[in-house]
Amino acid sequence: MLEKNYTPKDFEEKIYTDWENSGDFKPDMRSDKDAFSIVIPPPNVTGVLHMGHALDNTLQDILIRYNRMQGKNVLWQVGTDHAGIATQMVVERNLAKEGISRHDLGREKFVETVWKWKEKSGGTITKQLRRLGASCDWDRERFTMDEGLSRAVRKIFVHLYKDGLIYKAKKLVNWDSKFMTAVSDLEVIQKETLGKMYYYKYPIENNPGEFIHIATTRPETMFGDTAVAVSDKNEKLKHLIGKNCIIPIINRVIPIIADDHADPEKGTGAVKITPAHDFNDFEVGRRHNLPLINILNPDATLNENTPYSGLSTLDARAKTIEELERLGFMEKIEDHPMVIPYGDRSGVIIEPLMTDQWFVDAPVLAKEAIRAVEQGEMEFVPKSYEKTYFEWMRNIQPWCISRQLWWGHQMPIWYGPDETIFCEENEEEAQAVADKHYGKRVELRRETDVLDTWFSSGLWAFSTLGWPDKSEYLEKFYPTSVLVTGFDIIFFWVARMMMMSMYMMKKVPFKKCYIHGLVRDEKGQKMSKSKGNTVDPMETIEKYGADALRFFMAAMETQGRDINLSDARIAGYRNFATKLWNAARFCEMNECKVVKNFDENKVTLGINKWIIAKAKQATQEVTRNLDAYRFSDAANAVYQFAWGAFCDWYIELSKPIFYGEDEAAKAETRAVAAWVLDRILIILHPFMPFITTELWNNLCTERDCKLIHAPWPKNEQIDEAASADIDWAIELISAIRSLRAEMNIPASAKLNIILKDAASCSQANVKALHKLICSLARLEKIECAETGFQITPDMAQQVFKECTILLPLKGVIDFAAERERLNKELDSLNRNIEGYTRKLSNASFVERAPAQVVEEERRRQAEAEEKRAKVEEALARIANF
RNA sequence: GGGUGUGUAGCUCAGGUGGUUAGAGCGCUACGUUGACAUCGUAGAGGUCACAAGUUCGAGUCUUGUCAUACCCACCA
Numbered sequence: 001m002l003e004k005n006y007t008p009k010d011f012e013e014k015i016y017t018d019w020e021n022s023g024d025f026k027p028d029m030r031s032d033k034d035a036f037s038i039v040i041p042p043p044n045v046t047g048v049l050h051m052g053h054a055l056d057n058t059l060q061d062i063l064i065r066y067n068r069m070q071g072k073n074v075l076w077q078v079g080t081d082h083a084g085i086a087t088q089m090v091v092e093r094n095l096a097k098e099g100i101s102r103h104d105l106g107r108e109k110f111v112e113t114v115w116k117w118k119e120k121s122g123g124t125i126t127k128q129l130r131r132l133g134a135s136c137d138w139d140r141e142r143f144t145m146d147e148g149l150s151r152a153v154r155k156i157f158v159h160l161y162k163d164g165l166i167y168k169a170k171k172l173v174n175w176d177s178k179f180m181t182a183v184s185d186l187e188v189i190q191k192e193t194l195g196k197m198y199y200y201k202y203p204i205e206n207n208p209g210e211f212i213h214i215a216t217t218r219p220e221t222m223f224g225d226t227a228v229a230v231s232d233k234n235e236k237l238k239h240l241i242g243k244n245c246i247i248p249i250i251n252r253v254i255p256i257i258a259d260d261h262a263d264p265e266k267g268t269g270a271v272k273i274t275p276a277h278d279f280n281d282f283e284v285g286r287r288h289n290l291p292l293i294n295i296l297n298p299d300a301t302l303n304e305n306t307p308y309s310g311l312s313t314l315d316a317r318a319k320t321i322e323e324l325e326r327l328g329f330m331e332k333i334e335d336h337p338m339v340i341p342y343g344d345r346s347g348v349i350i351e352p353l354m355t356d357q358w359f360v361d362a363p364v365l366a367k368e369a370i371r372a373v374e375q376g377e378m379e380f381v382p383k384s385y386e387k388t389y390f391e392w393m394r395n396i397q398p399w400c401i402s403r404q405l406w407w408g409h410q411m412p413i414w415y416g417p418d419e420t421i422f423c424e425e426n427e428e429e430a431q432a433v434a435d436k437h438y439g440k441r442v443e444l445r446r447e448t449d450v451l452d453t454w455f456s457s458g459l460w461a462f463s464t465l466g467w468p469d470k471s472e473y474l475e476k477f478y479p480t481s482v483l484v485t486g487f488d489i490i491f492f493w494v495a496r497m498m499m500m501s502m503y504m505m506k507k508v509p510f511k512k513c514y515i516h517g518l519v520r521d522e523k524g525q526k527m528s529k530s531k532g533n534t535v536d537p538m539e540t541i542e543k544y545g546a547d548a549l550r551f552f553m554a555a556m557e558t559q560g561r562d563i564n565l566s567d568a569r570i571a572g573y574r575n576f577a578t579k580l581w582n583a584a585r586f587c588e589m590n591e592c593k594v595v596k597n598f599d600e601n602k603v604t605l606g607i608n609k610w611i612i613a614k615a616k617q618a619t620q621e622v623t624r625n626l627d628a629y630r631f632s633d634a635a636n637a638v639y640q641f642a643w644g645a646f647c648d649w650y651i652e653l654s655k656p657i658f659y660g661e662d663e664a665a666k667a668e669t670r671a672v673a674a675w676v677l678d679r680i681l682i683i684l685h686p687f688m689p690f691i692t693t694e695l696w697n698n699l700c701t702e703r704d705c706k707l708i709h710a711p712w713p714k715n716e717q718i719d720e721a722a723s724a725d726i727d728w729a730i731e732l733i734s735a736i737r738s739l740r741a742e743m744n745i746p747a748s749a750k751l752n753i754i755l756k757d758a759a760s761c762s763q764a765n766v767k768a769l770h771k772l773i774c775s776l777a778r779l780e781k782i783e784c785a786e787t788g789f790q791i792t793p794d795m796a797q798q799v800f801k802e803c804t805i806l807l808p809l810k811g812v813i814d815f816a817a818e819r820e821r822l823n824k825e826l827d828s829l830n831r832n833i834e835g836y837t838r839k840l841s842n843a844s845f846v847e848r849a850p851a852q853v854v855e856e857e858r859r860r861q862a863e864a865e866e867k868r869a870k871v872e873e874a875l876a877r878i879a880n881f
Numbered sequence: 882g883g884g885u886g887u888g889u890a891g892c893u894c895a896g897g898u899g900g901u902u903a904g905a906g907c908g909c910u911a912c913g914u915u916g917a918c919a920u921c922g923u924a925g926a927g928g929u930c931a932c933a934a935g936u937u938c939g940a941g942u943c944u945u946g947u948c949a950u951a952c953c954c955a956c957c958a
Contacts, residue, residue: 215958271958338957388953391884560886564893568907575920586917632895651917741924747913832902845938853900860901
């Protein structure tokens with residue numbers, strides 16, 4: 001027996017444990033069924049589940065469960081990401097509480113500490129994914145720093161290096177002074193800030209009293225200036241080109257050069273050039289062979305090349321300004337809105353810094369990745385995202401992959417005594433190659449840098465399936481079927497996976513890429529910890545159940561749009577679950593038991609034929625929409641059917657049978673109700689796996705299979721004609737209810753209704769469905785009027801299709817109100833008829849619109865006119881009262 | 882500066898290829914404890930589909946422009 005109340009907490013965890021322990025999430029490796037696979041976007045091992053994960057993983061689980069029920073061989077490959085900077089940060093923070101820095105521990109000990117932390121605390125998010133119902137194959141859980149995945153990293157690194165696609169270079173890179181590492185362009189975020197523009201002057205060498213005026217937002221960088229640039233098209237300043245000027249304070253002489261980087265229209269027209277600390281200036285410096293002067297230490301304090309060694313940039317700036325003012329070179333300071341680069345993790349200002357770093361030749365790798373999408377080997381859903389992808393890929397810059405961190409994949413690079421580079425998959429090989437190279441045993445030094453986290457994530461689609469080993473999983477499940485992820489990660493991850501996979505596997509990593517939006521707060525604001533508007537999905541699950549949260553995500557997911565979280569709406573889907581629970585209880589109470597091998601095509605009763613046709617229609621709608629990744633349409637189709645058709649109508653229609661005497665009808669209806677409820681559980685399962693499983697297990701104990709493996713119905717014939725009479729009755733009942741409500745007739749009053757002008761088929765319906773109509777419309781009886789029946793004025797009248805519903809009210813009728821009601825209807829009919837007539841009297845419409853459309857318009861016009869005549873008649877009848 | 886979305890009921894949003902009287906949930910109004918369910922039922926009110934022009938027999942849907950709004954990329958001495 002089902003409990004009276006729906007309490008998801010009672011069974012969600014129990015059901016999940018059973019699935020996991022029974023191996024229900026595992027693919028059958030001996031089967032030759034079609035494969036369907038998804039690799040999870042690996043959450044950071046430090047992560048806790050947020051609403052974005054809840055959305056992303058709900059969508060994946062819906063696809064996984066749907067395809068599993070479709071009979072495919074399904075693998076959802078799960079795992080976590082070591083998240084270099086993020087994890088190192090968390091562990092360092094923990095150490096700091098004990099007053100320890102990572103340097104106190106040393107590299108080896110520190111990495112050991114991180115591993116310990118990972119073993120102890122790294123499983124939070126995977127536990128949370130289980131609460132959400134994610135049906136991943138946990139036995140295959142991977143971690144980007146696993147032995148296997150690390151081997152994949154080394155192998156592909158060596159491959160790329162030997163192909164000349166990874167190289168070391170001294171370049172200006174984005175330097176994060178908090179973590180003291182290089183970061184990639186993508187890890188830098190630009191923030192609007194109100195800064196200051198400083199105008200000051202450099203004296204011209206050997207020309208006392210002559211100056212060149214410059215403007216900068218960062219005066220402290222002047223100690224790294226190696227030129228001042230002026231455009232040779234700048235009439236006012238070009239006479240200075242070729243002369244030298246003197247940097248104040250340090251009195252270093254630098255040339256004034258001609259370069260179009262200096263826009264005559266901007267600033268003062270003259271630009272100080274600091275090649276070691278500005279990406280544009282770096283290019284200018286290269287063009288003119290200017291020396292590079294580095295003025296910063298790795299922690300972004302000024303170095304000994306400046307007078308303010310040891311000061312932070314901001315303190316040095318203050319000093320510089322003070323000194324320029326004291327010496328009389330400062331001219332003015334203005335407020336200046338500007339954009340400043342910050343590290344996305346560290347939050348500190350990113351400094352361009354000259355360092356030795358390692359790069360992947362992304363422009364070369366991008367070529368194949370672009371081609372694969374151009375030729376449709378991988379498709380974005382929605383398609384419009386391929387524009388974003390192409391735009392970025394076609395303008396891609398070399399990817400800086402080296403990080404001066406301790407937590408991550410140490411690069412498989414060894415240096416010989418003369419700095420010769422040996423790149424091999426492991427130390428033994430490197431040693432062997434080096435020994436051979438030098439002709440003797442040499443001491444090697446390993447590169448200390450680790451790789452950007454996204455390097456290993458880029459291999460995720462094949463490294464998790466076993467590459468570089470020969471693996472039956474790789475054989476069966478690669479390329480994966482679809483990747484589901486947010487648009488914010490297209491560049492970080494999708495693009496890199498495409499590049500790495502096309503390079504190494506010569507095949508796309510996934511055939512489709514479904515991109516969804518962001519989960520925002522109730523007001524549409526981006527959720528963030530700093531704003532304090534985040535909602536913890538675990539609390540939502542606790543409050544409403546995982547099914548309600550999942551259904552919310554599915555129902556709100558429409559392509560190309562963000563989702564605003566709505567507590568009321570999630571509560572609404574919890575109510576939907578409650579409704580379903582109670583419908584199941586109704587079935588249970590009326591002994592609706594699943595009949596094995598029940599042939600739903602052999603039912604005889606109208607309502608049963610009707611609900612079976614509707615159930616099949618709903619199934620097809622869900623199928624069609626899931627196949628097209630239209631999650632909200634699919635979810636709404638189940639919702640409408642379960643609540644709108646099954647609960648609102650079928651259960652009500654079945655009551656006269658269950659409370660009646662016809663045992664044969666009862667037996668059939670019991671079987672059908674059970675069949676339909678079963679059908680609802682099947683098509684709802686991908687969205688609400690917990691409640692559907694709980695009901696499935698309760699309503700029948702002798703199942704052929706678990707719901708999670710229940711076959712998804714396909715290729716069903718729908719007998720639409722068979723249900724026309726019930727559709728008619730439903731419309732009639734609605735019309736009568738509407739009339740009752742408008743006449744303010746109490747629900748308890750049992751009425752007698754007369755149906756005038758009923759066509760023979762309507763008469764037949766009234767006769768056949770008499771009991772049912774009376775029960776649902778709360779009537780004593782309904783009968784069809786004989787020909788020549790006279791309507792008396794004390795009858796309320798409602799035109800319904802070809803007939804008129806007559807409701808005798810024995811003198812209590814309010815004629816004024818009745819006239820108003822009928823006139824309102826007349827107005828609306830007139831408006832419609834006017835529209836039809838206008839269209840049909842338009843010669844070109846009749847001529848050019850398809851015959852079908854014109855015909856349909858004619859039919860509507862005729863129908864409305866017939867109805868209008870009846871309403872007019874009705875009005876005439878009460879005209880004198 | 883380049884690009885991409887969005888603008889439909891009080892609120893949050895659906896409306897693949899143009900064709901009934903533009904839909905849903907929440908909220909609102911009235912009635913209701915009818916033998917699954919008040920986490921409910923029945924009925925109802927509520928919309929110039931941002932604006933303008935165009936294409937078309939016909940535009941919420943297609944084109945162009947305007948306004949509003951959100952985001953992405955690049956740059957800003």
